Amino acid sequence: QSVLTQPPSASGTPGQRVTISCSGSNSNIGINYVCWYQQLPGTAPKLLIYRNNQRPSGGPDRFSGSKSGTSASLAISGLRSEDEAYYYCATWDDSLSGVVFGGGTKLTVL
Amino acid sequence: QVQLVESGGGVVQPGRSLRLSCAASGFTFSDYAMHWVRQAPGKGLEWVAVIWYDGNKKYYVDSVKGRFTISRDNSKNTIYLQMNSLRVEDTAVYYCARDRRRFGEVFDYWGQGTLVTVSS
Numbered sequence: 379q380s381v382l383t384q385p386p387s388a389s390g391t392p393g394q395r396v397t398i399s400c401s402g403s404n405s406n407i408g409i410n411y412v413c414w415y416q417q418l419p420g421t422a423p424k425l426l427i428y429r430n431n432q433r434p435s436g437g438p439d440r441f442s443g444s445k446s447g448t449s450a451s452l453a454i455s456g457l458r459s460e461d462e463a464y465y466y467c468a469t470w471d472d473s474l475s476g477v478v479f480g481g482g483t484k485l486t487v488l
Numbered sequence: 489q490v491q492l493v494e495s496g497g498g499v500v501q502p503g504r505s506l507r508l509s510c511a512a513s514g515f516t517f518s519d520y521a522m523h524w525v526r527q528a529p530g531k532g533l534e535w536v537a538v539i540w541y542d543g544n545k546k547y548y549v550d551s552v553k554g555r556f557t558i559s560r561d562n563s564k565n566t567i568y569l570q571m572n573s574l575r576v577e578d579t580a581v582y583y584c585a586r587d588r589r590r591f592g593e594v595f596d597y598w599g600q601g602t603l604v605t606v607s608s
Contacts, residue, residue: 380532413594415533422583422598423525423533434596466533470593476547477523477535477593 381406382467384480391488395455398483400467402448406478410470412450414443417464417482426465427452454485462487490514490597492584497602500574508569510584510599517565518542521587523595524558524569526580526604536582539567541590552578574606 383401390396400412414427425434427443430450442453450469454461467480496508510522524536537548537558546558557570567584581603585595 410593415595417533422600423595424598425594425596428588428594428596464532468533468535468593474550476549477538479533479535482532 380481381471381474381478382469382480384465384467384483386481387484387486389486389488390454390457392457392459394457395453396457396485397454398452398465398467398485400450400452400480402450402469402478404448405473406448406469406471407445407450408448409472412443412445413468414441414452415466415468417466419463423466457487459487461485490586492586492597492599494582494584494599494602497582497604499605499607501608502574502576502606504574505570505572506574506604508571508582508584508602508604510567510569512565512567512584512586515586518562519590521589521591522558522560522567523585523587524567525583525585525595525598526578527583527601528577528580531580534580537569538587538591538593545591571604574604576606578604579606580604 411429415423417423430445431443471478523538539558555573560567581601583601584599586597588594
C-alpha cells in the first residue's frame, strides 16, 4: 500500500484532456513539492514535472501539474497515443524521512 | 550527455549479499545527490536510498534500514548499493537516479536498471 494514493487507471481519446490525481497528507504533499514521472513500457521512468508545476528543459507543455493542500494533479492536454504509459507522483515525506511514490496510474489512449 | 550505467545485478540466494554499482558521466558528479529506486516485477516504483553530494547524509526506506548501505566515490564518479541479508521481497529492477540538486528528492536522470533476483 503506497503512502500517496493514485487511481489505478485513467483513459481518454486522442485530443482529449485527462487528469490524474495524487492524494497525500500533511507530512508529505501538504508541506513539500510534488514531482510526476512517466514510465513507458519496458523503459526507465522519466521526469515530467517537478516543484508541483515546473517542466524540465525541453519538456512538452501538454503536461502540467498543480497542487492544493494535500493533493496534487497531473493534466495532459491534446492526448496522443504515445502518452500511453504509467504515471507516478512522488514527494518527500518528513515523517518517514524519505521519498514516497504513488502506486502509479496506467493511462490508456482509446 | 548525462549517462548512468548500473551493474552488479544477478541471481542470489536469500540471506546472501550483493553490491550494485552505478557509473556516472556527462556531468560534475560531486555536485549532485544520487538515489537508488527499485521496481519489483509488475509493481510500482519504490525509493530505496539517497546520498547527498558530499556523502555526508544518507537516508533509507524503512524496509532496507540496517541491511543496505549506499555510498559514493566522487573520484570514480560512482555510487554503490551494498545489499546484505537479501530477502525474496528485494527482487526488483534497481535504478540509479541523479537528483536535480546537491540534496533533494527529484530524479532528473535515470539509468537503465539492473535486475536483482533473490531466490533459492
